[in-house]
Amino acid sequence: MSLLDVRNVTHTYDTGTGRPVLHNVELSTKEGEIVALVGESGCGKTTLGRLIAGLHEPSSGSISFEGSDIAGLRGKQRKDWRRRVQMVHQDPYGSLNPGLTIGATLAPGMLRHKLANRRTVQAEMIKLLQQVGLDATPAFLQRYPHQLSGGQRQRVSIARAISLQPKLIVADEVTSMLDVSMRVAILDLLLSFQRDRGIGFVFISHDFGVVRYFAQGGRIAVMFYGHIVEEGPVEELIKTPSHPYTHMLLQAIPVPDPVLVRKRDAEGGGSERLTGEPSTKGCVFSNRCPLVQDVCRKEAPPLIDIGSGHRTACFFFDQIPPLKHLAADEASPQPNRL
Numbered sequence: 001m002s003l004l005d006v007r008n009v010t011h012t013y014d015t016g017t018g019r020p021v022l023h024n025v026e027l028s029t030k031e032g033e034i035v036a037l038v039g040e041s042g043c044g045k046t047t048l049g050r051l052i053a054g055l056h057e058p059s060s061g062s063i064s065f066e067g068s069d070i071a072g073l074r075g076k077q078r079k080d081w082r083r084r085v086q087m088v089h090q091d092p093y094g095s096l097n098p099g100l101t102i103g104a105t106l107a108p109g110m111l112r113h114k115l116a117n118r119r120t121v122q123a124e125m126i127k128l129l130q131q132v133g134l135d136a137t138p139a140f141l142q143r144y145p146h147q148l149s150g151g152q153r154q155r156v157s158i159a160r161a162i163s164l165q166p167k168l169i170v171a172d173e174v175t176s177m178l179d180v181s182m183r184v185a186i187l188d189l190l191l192s193f194q195r196d197r198g199i200g201f202v203f204i205s206h207d208f209g210v211v212r213y214f215a216q217g218g219r220i221a222v223m224f225y226g227h228i229v230e231e232g233p234v235e236e237l238i239k240t241p242s243h244p245y246t247h248m249l250l251q252a253i254p255v256p257d258p259v260l261v262r263k264r265d266a267e268g269g270g271s272e273r274l275t276g277e278p279s280t281k282g283c284v285f286s287n288r289c290p291l292v293q294d295v296c297r298k299e300a301p302p303l304i305d306i307g308s309g310h311r312t313a314c315f316f317f318d319q320i321p322p323l324k325h326l327a328a329d330e331a332s333p334q335p336n337r338l
């Protein structure tokens, strides 16, 4: 059974332009699996993450967790689901209440869900601090968010999420506001929870390097203006992108080696059009697509399986050229470059 099933979800914000920001999204995750959502700013990654975490309700379609449609959950079942799906946000300062000490941030959730009582909660919080690599002392629990570094604040956010013993964490650009030196440590910390506790992740990032590091062995879903245009196992999708948009994103990854950059430029790689409005008719990507044909302007290609769970929404996926600039292994992100 899937842990999470997003079925035919469309979402329009009441306060927005009236246009949907998600269109017929389909996505499943298994227990303990990492699924990364990738795509440029504004494509709907955070919106999808917030729907999965129950912070908004979809305008149509359904989201099920462990086989139950979350819209129908009531009482204890609803409370359990809320505990088991947690979200860690991009901006740890924004998501922590500046007026609450770390202790006052961590305790209420554990008490509410009876994972600790008044007598045990302090010891449980100290255990949590240790698990997330913070100073595991009562004095640390008395500190306020503004007294911590960005990395420490993000560790507190992670501690708050894992304190509720979740099965799924939606991690939304969790390293993008941190110093480069902190990023790998935070990603490794999250990965340790996946490995040791079987926590699954919906991992949101606009950066393929970060995704490849974090989601090894998992899957990537590539989003373009509210549509999932490609989805598949991480390595396969990165080595053989089967949607022109994924190809463009990968082709645009900065290459650290100047020799390889010259080789790429000489071959004409990395120069594809990365801008252009989404098309409202036919394929959403047709205005930007280098492979566009008449049919693409008339019909929207369905997301079809092209083998081993690799899905693409492109009529001409078999005409996508290999990546130009370098072999995929050479593009492998080094942790110190994330």
Ligand SMILES: Nc1ncnc2c1ncn2[C@@H]1O[C@H](COP(=O)(O)OP(=O)(O)OP(=O)(O)O)[C@@H](O)[C@H]1O
Pocket: 013, 014, 015, 016, 017, 021, 039, 040, 041, 042, 043, 044, 045, 046, 047, 048, 206
């Ligand atoms: N609360 C809101 N009310 C109205 N529109 C919103 C709201 N939140 C997001 N949007 C709009 O929905 C679209 C998708 O935004 P979303 O934040 O989900 O994208 P994203 O891919 O996560 O982008 P980013 O990486 O910049 O966070 C954007 O056009 C955005 O302006």
